[in-house]
Amino acid sequence: MKEKMKAKKSFNSNTILLLITIVLFMVLYAGGCIAYGSKGFTHFQTFLNILITNAGLICVACGMTCVMLTGGIDISVGALIAMDCMMLAVGMSKGIGAVPMVAIVLLVGVVFGFVQGFLVGYLEIQPFIVSMAGMFFCRGMTAVICTDQVSITEKINATFYKWANTKVTIPFGGYVNNKGKYMVPYVRPGVIVALIVLILIFIMLRYTKFGRSLYAVGGSAQSAAMMGLNVKRIKMGAYMLSSILCSVGGVCYCLNTMAGSVTRALGLEMDAISSAVIGGTLLTGGVGNVIGSFFGVLINGTISSIVKTNGKLASSWPNILTAALLFIFIVIQSVFGALRARKK
Amino acid sequence: MKIWNKIKSWPLLLPVVALILVMAVNIIHDAAVGDNPLSFFMISLRDTTTNGTILFGRIIDIINRGSEVAILAIGMTLVVSASAGTDISVGSVMSLCASFMCMNLAGYGVSSTTTLAKPLIVGLLAAVLMGALCGAFNGTLVSHLSIQPMVATLILYSAARAIGLLLCNDLIVYVRNPSFAFIGAFTGPIPTPILITVVCIILISVVLKKTALGMYIQSVGINAKASRIAGLNSRRLRFLAYLLCGVFASLAGIVASSRITSADSNNIGLYLEMDAILSVALGGNSLGGGKFNLAGSIIGAYTIQAITTTLYALGVSSIQAPVYKAIIVIIIVVIEAPPFKAFIRKHSAARATKGVKA
Numbered sequence: 001m002k003e004k005m006k007a008k009k010s011f012n013s014n015t016i017l018l019l020i021t022i023v024l025f026m027v028l029y030a031g032g033c034i035a036y037g038s039k040g041f042t043h044f045q046t047f048l049n050i051l052i053t054n055a056g057l058i059c060v061a062c063g064m065t066c067v068m069l070t071g072g073i074d075i076s077v078g079a080l081i082a083m084d085c086m087m088l089a090v091g092m093s094k095g096i097g098a099v100p101m102v103a104i105v106l107l108v109g110v111v112f113g114f115v116q117g118f119l120v121g122y123l124e125i126q127p128f129i130v131s132m133a134g135m136f137f138c139r140g141m142t143a144v145i146c147t148d149q150v151s152i153t154e155k156i157n158a159t160f161y162k163w164a165n166t167k168v169t170i171p172f173g174g175y176v177n178n179k180g181k182y183m184v185p186y187v188r189p190g191v192i193v194a195l196i197v198l199i200l201i202f203i204m205l206r207y208t209k210f211g212r213s214l215y216a217v218g219g220s221a222q223s224a225a226m227m228g229l230n231v232k233r234i235k236m237g238a239y240m241l242s243s244i245l246c247s248v249g250g251v252c253y254c255l256n257t258m259a260g261s262v263t264r265a266l267g268l269e270m271d272a273i274s275s276a277v278i279g280g281t282l283l284t285g286g287v288g289n290v291i292g293s294f295f296g297v298l299i300n301g302t303i304s305s306i307v308k309t310n311g312k313l314a315s316s317w318p319n320i321l322t323a324a325l326l327f328i329f330i331v332i333q334s335v336f337g338a339l340r341a342r343k344k
Numbered sequence: 345m346k347i348w349n350k351i352k353s354w355p356l357l358l359p360v361v362a363l364i365l366v367m368a369v370n371i372i373h374d375a376a377v378g379d380n381p382l383s384f385f386m387i388s389l390r391d392t393t394t395n396g397t398i399l400f401g402r403i404i405d406i407i408n409r410g411s412e413v414a415i416l417a418i419g420m421t422l423v424v425s426a427s428a429g430t431d432i433s434v435g436s437v438m439s440l441c442a443s444f445m446c447m448n449l450a451g452y453g454v455s456s457t458t459t460l461a462k463p464l465i466v467g468l469l470a471a472v473l474m475g476a477l478c479g480a481f482n483g484t485l486v487s488h489l490s491i492q493p494m495v496a497t498l499i500l501y502s503a504a505r506a507i508g509l510l511l512c513n514d515l516i517v518y519v520r521n522p523s524f525a526f527i528g529a530f531t532g533p534i535p536t537p538i539l540i541t542v543v544c545i546i547l548i549s550v551v552l553k554k555t556a557l558g559m560y561i562q563s564v565g566i567n568a569k570a571s572r573i574a575g576l577n578s579r580r581l582r583f584l585a586y587l588l589c590g591v592f593a594s595l596a597g598i599v600a601s602s603r604i605t606s607a608d609s610n611n612i613g614l615y616l617e618m619d620a621i622l623s624v625a626l627g628g629n630s631l632g633g634g635k636f637n638l639a640g641s642i643i644g645a646y647t648i649q650a651i652t653t654t655l656y657a658l659g660v661s662s663i664q665a666p667v668y669k670a671i672i673v674i675i676i677v678v679i680e681a682p683p684f685k686a687f688i689r690k691h692s693a694a695r696a697t698k699g700v701k702a
Contacts, residue, residue, distance in 0.1 A: 073494070073495070075498075119674065119677075119678070122683065123678060123681040123683050123684055124681060124682065124683050125677050125678070125681050126631060126632075128429075128430070128432075128494040129430075129621070129631060129673070129677055130674070130677075132432070132618065132621075132673075133670040133671075133673040133674050133677075134670070135670075136615065136618055136666035136667070136669060136670040136673075137666065137667055137670035137671070139663075139666055140663065140664050140665065140666035140667030140668075140669075140670065141667055143661065143663035143664045143667075144664050144667060147661065147663065147664075262663055267502055270498065270501075270502040273495075273498065283491070283492060283495050284492075314509065314510055314513075314514050315509075315514070316505075316506035316507070316509040316510050316514070317506075317510075319502055319503060319505075319506035320503050320506045320507060320510070322502070323499050323500075323502050323503035323506075324503070326498075326499055327499050330485070330489075330491055330495065330496070330499070331485075331489060334489040334490065334491055337490075338490075
């Protein structure tokens with residue numbers, strides 16, 4: 001009952017934040033279409049390419065949203081993806097099959113999430129410190145596994161190569177290219193996985209006991225405990241979920257890049273956090289939605305896509321723009337928070 | 345028993361024990377390899393062709409290389425104490441300041457130069473100003489908009505390095521000028537970074553001892569509301585802590601950049617935020633804010649550098665070293681975590697009552 005009331009109270013500003021996000025995405029995309037229409041930005045495939053490159057990020061952002069709902073944060077995700085990619089690449093080049101290797105990666109995600117969750121939930125250490133140590137651990141561990149760039153080629157593992165190059169065609173939205181050939185739009189399997197994850201997490205957050213308790217813990221850990229929720233276990237669950245989804249994302253990411261290296265996915269945690277924040281997830285916890293995070297990812301993807309299409313802008317621009325957007329949305333959140341506090 | 349209790353409550357216990365442990369590892373390693381077991385402690389004067397007679401030895405090297413971390417640790421201690429959060433942007437801010445300075449010294453778009461485009465002092469001031477600006481940005485977000493410190497500093501953590509690259513036109517700018525290189529080289533026989541660090545430490549301790557600033561910052565960290573009611577401007581003090589942290593980050597950036605006579609945006613200060621936070625934690629300071637102990641942080645910083653140097657000596661590469669540091673961080677924060685302490689207390693109490701019954 002209390003939760004429902006709370007949801008109603010914060011309904012207004014949350015919907016506004018989500019609306020701002022969706023409008024921002026449309027404006028950005030429309031701007032891209034107008035500026036770079038001649039370079040093929042208007043094709044449906046460009047949009048699908050954004051999904052293909054960011055399939056991993058969508059999974060990671062879903063996990064990040066769950067963690068941020070509890071009021072925590074997990075900055076180990078980028079490094080964990082680097083470690084996943086390296087493990088996949090090295091494991092397969094040692095002759096382990098694709099399916100067992102993916103299983104191992106997911107298992108590592110579970111164990112890593114368990115440790116982080118235990119430290120945050122049961123030992124009450126600041127999430128930032130824990131996940132920062134986790135980040136350095138994973139990044140260093142990637143270098144311990146192998147310091148070189150390892151590529152996954154067809155020779156190394158045919159199954160994984162086949163997965164990566166499977167095209168899932170979409171029956172509409174094609175275009176005729178300048179050679180007169182009809183191009184059928186397609187996505188990669190990673191996108192399908194990411195969308196399934198998105199829908200599952202959406203349903204989980206909305207309809208399951210665990211999903212609702214994430215909101216309750218983030219809204220107020222004390223009242224959640226008084227209602228009889230096991231706050232420690234729920235917090236641990238959130239971090240485990242984040243690391244598992246991150247490992248799923250790592251596999252998607254690896255399907256897209258087909259290589260492992262120490263600097264892989266550098267700063268991806270930043271993209272995931274900014275996606276969630278831009279999508280309307282409050283940093284203080286208790287408010288948020290994976291649909292918003294999904295649009296946040298799309299905004300990030302559109303920015304880097306525009307910078308890439310332009311071709312002349314320096315490679316550091318996407319980083320700066322993402323940080324600037326994050327800054328703007330954090331300030332908006334803070335202003336909304338202050339207004340809400342004044343109303344009370 | 346009394347002495348034991350006294351030792352247990354000594355604030356510098358953790359950093360000193362860690363330092364002794366590192367030294368022990370070094371002695372054992374040297375002995376195992378077949379060197380003189382005490383070679384870790386040896387300091388000698390050596391003639392070099394480039395710098396004349398200089399001090400030489402592993403301890404000198406650690407104190408020299410640890411300068412950046414020590415300077416960062418000063419600022420980080422203040423931030424942790426005042427706001428119960430950490431400034432994770434220091435490494436990136438270092439890089440940004442170094443890039444801005446080298447851009448000023450070499451001129452925009454120039455990738456390598458031996459003559460300075462502007463006087464050295466202009467470059468140095470530009471770097472410090474940039475550091476202060478970054479500190480002010482973080483400080484405003486944290487103190488005036490009440491955003492969690494680590495999230496607020498996350499913005500610059502990701503953006504500062506990119507802005508630095510942009511300022512340098514995506515190049516590594518080399519400034520091979522002796523007057524600039526001097527900052528990272530030697531003054532007489534002593535490495536200049538050591539002198540800079542000593543000056544920083546003396547300055548900040550004088551300020552903290554002679555004014556009430558240190559006490560004010562601690563009181564804001566312990567209870568911001570109560571200090572405000574007591575008449576302190578909590579917001580301004582918090583802002584000041586972040587400002588100082590930014591300025592110290594810029595000083596560290598100047599030293600780091602001068603050492604390699606270039607502004608390598610991607611590598612200057614990489615992972616140093618971790619080292620700085622680790623120094624504060626290792627120095628026996630609570631990451632939950634409040635009371636701080638500057639001496640502990642500085643000993644902590646040199647301990648970190650000793651750990652890094654030892655890891656390199658043991659054959660761990662620089663990109664693998666974070667694994668060990670991360671494990672050390674976790675061990676330290678677990679030891680300091682209240683639930684862990686409560687668990688230990690309960691355990692020892694249970695053992696004590698068992699002893700009485702028997």
